Amino acid sequence: MDGGSHESDVLSLFRERGQLSRTDVIALSGLSRTTVNHRLSTLTASGLLVPVEGGESTGGRPSSRFDFSARRAVILCADIGATGFTVAACDLSGAPLADAERTIDVWSGPEAVLSLVLEAFRAIDTGDEVWGIAVGVPGPVEFAAHRVVNPPIMTGWDRFDIAAWFAPHYDAPVLVENDANARAVAEARVHRLDNVIALKLGTGIGAGLVFNGQIIRGDKGAAGDIGHTRATIVDSEPRECRCGSFDCVEAYAGGWAIERELREVGIPAAGARDIVELVRNGDIETVRRVRAAGRVVGDAIADLVSILNPRVIALSGMLAECDENLMSGIRERVYQRATPLVTRDLTIARSTLGEHAGVIGLAYIVSDEVLRPSSLDRILARTTVRV
Template sequence: MNDPDRLNGGASPGAGDILQLLLDGRARTKADLVHLTGLARSTVSARVDALLASGLVTPAGEGVSTGGRPPSRVAFNARVGVVLGVDLGASHATVAVSDLAGRILESTTRTLSIADGPTTVLDLVISDGQELMARESIRSQRLLGVGIGVPGPVEHSTGRPYNPPIMPGWDRFDVPEYVQRTFDVPVLVDNDVNVLALGEHAVGFPDVGDLVFVKVATGIGAGIIAGGQLQRGAQGSAGDMGHVKVPYSPESPHAPGEDRDLEDLASGTAIAAALRAHGLDARSSSDVVELVRSGNALAIEATRQAGRDVGEVLATVVNLLNPSVIVLGGSIARAGEHLLAGVREVVYRRSIPLATQHLAIVQTQAGERAAVLGAAIMVARDVLSTANVDAYIARAAVRA
């Protein structure tokens, strides 16, 4: 298959396809693009000119001359517009303005309760977004989209939360429609683990095609990137590790007939309950983290056992999906390396050697900004998709 076929399923590449070749940030000449696409020089020239007119690409100096006038180069213009990324947690909201390359330009974080309901929470988020967009460094920029991560299951095609356990009042609430009353742009909504996976991939592992991000906190979930693309499944529930039954292991302290979900054994809430049974004052994930960091032996062993339980499930994931990297995040993972050690102990022992010979199991690299960055990347990729770029250029031509 030649390059044009690879670009667009056999159809002749349009301007949106040409832009995909420039999203890596490298400046290229029209001759470079002719070579990459196999299109006629006149066709490439017309499509590049349309991209230049739309502002999606910008002149980027001159290339190396092979005799005569040096050729002009063009590059993707990540500042043609901005997007809003929103990270909603159980008790916080972070809103950030990002350019289309995923660089955070401005951000703000506030304390709130997700249980206050969608209108109250979203009104605060919208207000914060308006304030950011009004800042001097941003106000001249055009808003192109809003991406939102929420702490619960989401039907991604509609952007509606679906029976979210810690989000009373949010079930099937039309988040995109509500936000679009203020911001008349595309609004995408996904669960927090998926946007964390996107942020982690962008910051720590941009060249890795197959990655699984696992969040271990009050709940447990996974974000799956395969072939460089986030995998959501048919309805958006892919990665719900917390409700997978943990297989029995002879080395486990759990009784042979104890058939329990991973979340019931290894979440921060479950670890806290196990520690209370031993007389420790642990009510939440944060209590567990504090005990682990203070060196409490019972808390450390309980966290390591939680890692083993997570590893029992991840061993199956490794055999099934063969990722290159597993990243552990969430509050329990950040308490130290005890969870990580438990996961490694089981995964490397129970997965097939071919799947683990180059497998890295690591702690999060992206830190606190991973989720809001991932939300921004999610909507930026949608804005820059081939079809949406072609539509954007068509609208720009009509306005001209």
């Protein structure tokens, strides 16, 4: 049985639970003392585990308590939105060590945007080894291929090879993920939740679904794209969506659509940030539209909530800063339509992680990837110094 185990199994125990003694590892893993000793010494030699001072160890015996050394390396994460991105160097437990934000226009295409991301990565260099790169994008991602596919808003990004673009700059795996998925992972892992829906409400609208602790990607990775599902309440005049279809949820509740409506009544708004500002200043027209947008989003997710039964719906993205004005509409519709048992312990709230949710989630996803058996073997082969 010991033969089927791997260093990554032992490492997972520390990543989930924090400090453990040698005896704890034997009890939790069911492995023999000899195997546990071997695993612990390999992981300690690689720097992924560190002996803890003041543990049970006495009188010159080797330390018998260890901890996961999340600072062993960093993951560079870029959470790209339609009008800006956040980059962060995160440790292997997802904690951001250094971060920066930039304003961009995602329509300027992948090369222009990724050049700015690279520049920002260099500006936040912590001097640590880089074990992975993660790029979150506001569009559908074919996860296995690490590519954005047919993004409704990201002109020029369709099937662009993001990993190949980074290859000359970093000798590390590159992962591409949908931004809302990354946010859902962050909520689940930071708050230790198994069942979460993350709603990103910005220029566009997206949802990330984590259930039973796993991202629900669907067959190709496109699950959760609620922005282009059909809105329940529609005007008599069909509203054109930027994806080319009509009456999508986004065409009523996306930042760009609210902006379009405000312009039609003579209120100049350029971007989600302006909408938030108008709401904060109590502009009645804007408040009315944001509340209506909340109801459209609430309708769009109510059935999803009944089907999947999340514990938490976490809102992020620029429009989430409209707080209650947006949230009341979402709550109203979800509580009205979803079944009582489903809504009994349901929390619908703004993410406590703020705009770091994306980069934190990306760091978790990449850490899982680089610390799984096959990739960990490569790291151990490279870093373990045998004596």
